[in-house]
Structures are given as structure tokens and as C-alpha cells.
Amino acid sequence: MNLTWRIVRKDQARLAWPLAGWITFAVGTTAWFGMARPPGYASTADIYLSWIGRLQGFGLGGGVLLQATVGVLLAAELVIEDPPSGTTAFWLARPISERRMLAAKAIGAGLLFAVGPALVLSPVWLAFGFGWPETLLAALEFVAWQLVITGPALALGVATGSRGWFALAAVGLWLLVVATVVTGKETEAGRSGWVDLRDLAVVGTLVLGAVLTLIRGYLGRCRAWAILVATLVVMIAVRLAWRRGEASAVAESRVGSAALVVSGQGRLEGGGDRLLEEALVRESAVAGTARRSTESRGRVLWEVPLREGEGVQAGSACARIVHLGWSEDRKQRRLVLYERDARLAFDYGVHRNTGTAEGRWRDQVKVDQFLLVNRSRGYAKSLTVHEVGAARMNSVMATARILEFAPAVPIGAEFARWDEGATLVKVRWTGGQGGAQAHPAAGRAGAGEGTP
Amino acid sequence: MNIIETEKLTRRYGRTEAVHELDLAVPAGSVFALLGPNGAGKTTTLKVLMNLLAPTSGAARVLGVDSRRLGERERAQIGYVAEGQEMPLWMTVRQLLNYCRPFYPTWDQGLEAALLERFELPEKRKLGHLSRGMLMKAALLSSLAYRPKLLVLDEPFSGLDALVRDEFIKGVLEVSSHGEWTVLVSSHDIDEVDRLADRVAMIDAGRLRLQETTEALQGRFRRVEVTGAAVEVGAVPGWLEVEKAGALIRFVETRYAGEATERAWQERLGGGTFAAQPMTLREIFMVLARASRAEAKERSA
Numbered sequence: 001m002n003l004t005w006r007i008v009r010k011d012q013a014r015l016a017w018p019l020a021g022w023i024t025f026a027v028g029t030t031a032w033f034g035m036a037r038p039p040g041y042a043s044t045a046d047i048y049l050s051w052i053g054r055l056q057g058f059g060l061g062g063g064v065l066l067q068a069t070v071g072v073l074l075a076a077e078l079v080i081e082d083p084p085s086g087t088t089a090f091w092l093a094r095p096i097s098e099r100r101m102l103a104a105k106a107i108g109a110g111l112l113f114a115v116g117p118a119l120v121l122s123p124v125w126l127a128f129g130f131g132w133p134e135t136l137l138a139a140l141e142f143v144a145w146q147l148v149i150t151g152p153a154l155a156l157g158v159a160t161g162s163r164g165w166f167a168l169a170a171v172g173l174w175l176l177v178v179a180t181v182v183t184g185k186e187t188e189a190g191r192s193g194w195v196d197l198r199d200l201a202v203v204g205t206l207v208l209g210a211v212l213t214l215i216r217g218y219l220g221r222c223r224a225w226a227i228l229v230a231t232l233v234v235m236i237a238v239r240l241a242w243r244r245g246e247a248s249a250v251a252e253s254r255v256g257s258a259a260l261v262v263s264g265q266g267r268l269e270g271g272g273d274r275l276l277e278e279a280l281v282r283e284s285a286v287a288g289t290a291r292r293s294t295e296s297r298g299r300v301l302w303e304v305p306l307r308e309g310e311g312v313q314a315g316s317a318c319a320r321i322v323h324l325g326w327s328e329d330r331k332q333r334r335l336v337l338y339e340r341d342a343r344l345a346f347d348y349g350v351h352r353n354t355g356t357a358e359g360r361w362r363d364q365v366k367v368d369q370f371l372l373v374n375r376s377r378g379y380a381k382s383l384t385v386h387e388v389g390a391a392r393m394n395s396v397m398a399t400a401r402i403l404e405f406a407p408a409v410p411i412g413a414e415f416a417r418w419d420e421g422a423t424l425v426k427v428r429w430t431g432g433q434g435g436a437q438a439h440p441a442a443g444r445a446g447a448g449e450g451t452p
Numbered sequence: 453m454n455i456i457e458t459e460k461l462t463r464r465y466g467r468t469e470a471v472h473e474l475d476l477a478v479p480a481g482s483v484f485a486l487l488g489p490n491g492a493g494k495t496t497t498l499k500v501l502m503n504l505l506a507p508t509s510g511a512a513r514v515l516g517v518d519s520r521r522l523g524e525r526e527r528a529q530i531g532y533v534a535e536g537q538e539m540p541l542w543m544t545v546r547q548l549l550n551y552c553r554p555f556y557p558t559w560d561q562g563l564e565a566a567l568l569e570r571f572e573l574p575e576k577r578k579l580g581h582l583s584r585g586m587l588m589k590a591a592l593l594s595s596l597a598y599r600p601k602l603l604v605l606d607e608p609f610s611g612l613d614a615l616v617r618d619e620f621i622k623g624v625l626e627v628s629s630h631g632e633w634t635v636l637v638s639s640h641d642i643d644e645v646d647r648l649a650d651r652v653a654m655i656d657a658g659r660l661r662l663q664e665t666t667e668a669l670q671g672r673f674r675r676v677e678v679t680g681a682a683v684e685v686g687a688v689p690g691w692l693e694v695e696k697a698g699a700l701i702r703f704v705e706t707r708y709a710g711e712a713t714e715r716a717w718q719e720r721l722g723g724g725t726f727a728a729q730p731m732t733l734r735e736i737f738m739v740l741a742r743a744s745r746a747e748a749k750e751r752s753a
Contacts, residue, residue, distance in 0.1 A: 081540070
């Protein structure tokens, strides 16, 4: 066996039990997260708000904080086991070159904290209906996430060289991150799930600095503090110096969503036969007085009969109507929809907060729309969406929404049977060029081929 | 041929000079003891030789290679056991040996088994559960089993009880007698080194005080007692710790060369009765250490 792999195997044996526990925890929490279902008995939004809140807490606490904290400690242990600096480390007196040790630590970190766990998580993702591309993307996202988590931990391990100093420095760094997050202003892009390019640049600097620290530390057999400090300085400078085009981004986002809802509803009510076959072209205000014409295409993600308890699984998309009732004033029909889907951090796209308005507009990737379609009665409505909340863990996303609409028939004899044969349809509008294909259900909806 | 050579080797920690222009030569096949009191610079010297520290100035060659360029090939021929050296305490003795073995092309499994038996090391016990003595023996075993050309021991006897020390020394002696091994041992424990070393160097405050064979060193040092001297004695070159108690004069001769030296004593003291006793390495070390300290005090005054 190659000597480098010998060191990797040694590290694997050293961390076997805690690593197994950590991976089991990651897999177990992801599986539990994906299988959790909201209560189906309540008609008030508070119940679902509370439920999704618990799920968010679980996703943040278990999926992010605990998983990341344990990952950080294990990654640090990987380095502190064979620290590059000092004069007493076991490996320094053995025939192990600096390059070999660096390679062993890099391979070990990659296998033990990224590739290995991603492989173990893959069956869970596949069980939730992820296709192979989605599973691959989820695995890549997990690997990238681990790079962000374990990279700095490895670098801090190099710079400190001991468990005590590492703990102290990690707490300090953590407080710095928390302070940055708390004092930072959340943007519209951040709230809508987009990845902010400036934050991406800051994180990228961190990862690059961590990699350089690791390389310099092992090859130079030093703590490489200077690189770590320089990395922090650059990160802070990027954050302070990079000014957002925030106002424009907010305006674009709102204008874009509103235009889609109105246009979609209007077309479907007017017959709808060309709804999903033709691109939707709309002209919108972007920044200031400028107007921009953009093109979107819609596709049906799923269609489900409008009944309480009905659900559908289409690929990774799993949707269930957990409650069907009325609003308090009994004028609006209200349904509570639970969805679980593959949702990557980059799913919405990268929000470029500098550059031209045109460039920013192209970043607006997706808008989802829910339609109530009754082919036998010949009507369709766009539903009002109240987002209860969403929680995410390892690329599995759970969402609870309350959808409301006014019945299409007047209160009277027909009222009781107004929704017979109606279906709930989810349409995703994708901006920009390409990437959208019509779902088979789209043709049926447009042509009025009867109830599903 | 020298396995280790240093030339004006200097190492500073900030303003403190731990090693000052050290010129050492360790011949191949010798058991070389580096002696000195605590803080003399022994450990720093060995760490520079092992490329664990970079020299501030000067140079060192180990196995014919600049110490700063010691690579995997050279390290595979060097065994290094040091007090305070970290060990993978989570491993069992067996796991340690299995881990180390592939790194050394010359690993001798027969010798490994023999040493394992000799040191009575429990194979299945974790290193973290071993006593300090056992741990040092495990470190020694993992540094002997590949028959290194050079074995470097830095304060290996610290904290070991007499029995373990004895086993340790016997182990080193036994193995070193098997081949052309060179052993460099640093210690302030002179009695143990006395049994091991055939060459000795003494450093104090980072400066080399002497470097020669043990035989030559012990040959030129004598503790002398003189009774009935006719003249007063002052400072004599080569004499240390000169004391006068009534009619008795005591001193340490550092240049003893048999009858010629004894004739020189007669001439200087105008007769008397001389009793010259050979000295142990420990006694020599103590005399030199005290002299060095007094010299330093004088310099600072």
C-alpha cells in the first residue's frame, strides 16, 4: 500500500468511531427530516407555523450547527494528530516528508468529511426520489459545504497546533462570524433563497485562505498564522468594500413575481391552451425608469386532486394537501400544502448585486405558481400563496404553504360540489433561455381532456 | 568517517543563544554522549541535527546530508527517541509497529519480535495505558527494529526507574553491538551514560567544553591529594578545585599523563606525598560544570 494511503488509513482508524457517529447522525437526521409530516387537523396557520418552526430549528440546530460543529472538531483532530509545527510531533521524526503528510491530510479530509459522507447520504436522497442528477448535485453541494466547514477548521488546526488553542481560536472565530451575521443587513436576495455573490466571494476567500494555510503550514512546517490573518483581513475588506445594488434587486424581484402571477392567471382563464407551450413575454420596470422585456417558460411540476390527504410524488417533488377548509370569514377556500423537494442552495441562482441591471435581471431564475384547474367546469384560478415557512437539511427542503382562493361559483345549490374534479397544479416559470420543458399534464390541462 | 559533523552551529531563540558555534564530530560506529547540565543546549543541538529546528547560522551534516535537507531516505536510517516526543497514544503497541513498519525498507521483523520479548511489551495494550517506562521502551523498539545507522536518544532515562533504565541501556547496547550503528545520546544522567558511551562531548551554556573518547577523558583527569607540600599553591594551569586543609592539598588534574605529570607536581610543590585517584565520568562532569559556572560568574562580575 502506498505510504500516503497508509497515513490516511491511520487517520481513518483514529477517527473511526466519532466519524461513524457523525455520519450516522447526518444520515439519520436527514432521513427523519425528509419523513416528517405536518399535522393534518388544524385549520389555523399558527399550527403549521409552529410545526415548520420546529422543523427549521431541527434543520438549523441538528443539520447545521451540530453537524458542522462535530465536523469542525473532527477535522481539527485530523490535523492536530500530526501537526506541522513544533518539534515533538511523532511524524516529524519518521521518514514522512512534508509533501506526503500534506497529501495524506488533504486526501483524508476529502474522503472522510466530504466524499464518504456524501456517498452514505446518497441512498437517502435516492429514497426521497432524487434523480441521479439531483443526487449528484446534492452530493456536490454537500462536498462544497464540507469544504467551507472543514477547510477553515483544518487551517485553524494548522495555525494552533493544539486542542486547547484550537478551541480558543475557534470560539473567537465563531463569535466573529456571528457578529458579522448579526450586524449584516439581510437582503431581499438572501430572504428569497438566492446565493449572494458578495457572500460567495467572502466564503471563497475563506476557503482559499484555508487551503493556502494548510499548504504553507505543512510544506513550511510552520503555523502559517500570517496567511490566516491575511485571509480574515481580505474577507472583512471584501465585505466592507463591496457595495450592493440592493434597491434595484428588490424592485426587480417584486416586479418580476407580480408580472408572472397576473399574466399566468389571465392566460389560463382565457382558455389556457397555449399557457405552457409558448414563452411568456413580459415587459417590466427594472431600475428607475428603465423597462425590460423578458421571456419565461412554464412547466407543470405536478398535479394533484383537490382533496384533503391527497398527495403526489413526482421525482424528488413530494406534495400533500394536509388540510382543506375555509378561511375564518368563510369567503375563501383555504388549503395547507406540504412539500418536500430537492432544493440546492444554488437552485434559485446566484444574485449578482453589482454590475448592470441587465445582468441582475438574468439572475432571477424561478418563480413558482399554484393553479386550481377544473377542466370539466372550464375554469382555472391562480391561488394566493402565504408562505408558512421552509426548512432545509442536506439538500432536502420541506415547505408549508397556505393557499387561498375564492370559489368559482356563487354560494348556493352548486356550492357543495363546486370543486368536484378540480386539481391543484404547480407550475414553475423559468426565466432566461432554455431549461424549461412542458410537462405532459400541461397539454391535457390546456386541451381540456377531462379530470385527472 | 563521521556520521554527524557540525560547523560553527548556532541556534538562537530571539536574543537567547541556545547553541554557540558548536563543532561536533560523531564518528561512525561510536556511542557518543552529549553531556551538559539542564539548559546547556543539548536538546536544541539534537533538534537541529534532526531538522526539527533550523540552525540560525553554521551547518550540520547528518549521514552526509545537510540537516536541513534530511529526506525520507535519510530519516529511514535514523532512529530518534526523545523525552517529550509525542506518541499516538490511541494505538496499541502492535498497531504502532504495524503503522511504522512500511515506512522502513530495512525493518527486521525478527529483531522486532526479539525486542518485543526482551522489553516485555504487551502488544494489545494501548500506548496511552502504558507506564512511562514502557512507553519509552515502545518508542525505542519502534526506532530500533529497522536497524538504523544512527540512533539519537535525547534524555532517554528521564523519569525511568533503575530497573527500566537498566533494561533500556542493555537493549541499546545489545542492538548496537550487532552492527555498525552509531548512537548519539544526550543526557544529564552521567552514571547511565558512563556505561554506554565510548566518546563524550560536554557542552555548557551552548558552548562546547570538551569532545574526546571516554578513555582519554578519564585518562587525563585525576583527583590528587598531597600531604607535606613544601610551598604554597596558587592558580596552576590545568588544575581545578584546588583546596588546602591544613597540611593537605587537594586538586583535580586535568592533564594527567603518568609519571611526567607526577614529576611536574613534585617540582611545583617542592616534594610531598601524592595520591592520584582516577575519576568517574560523573565526577569529571561535576568538576567541569562547577568550573564552568565559576568562570561564567567571573565573566559577568
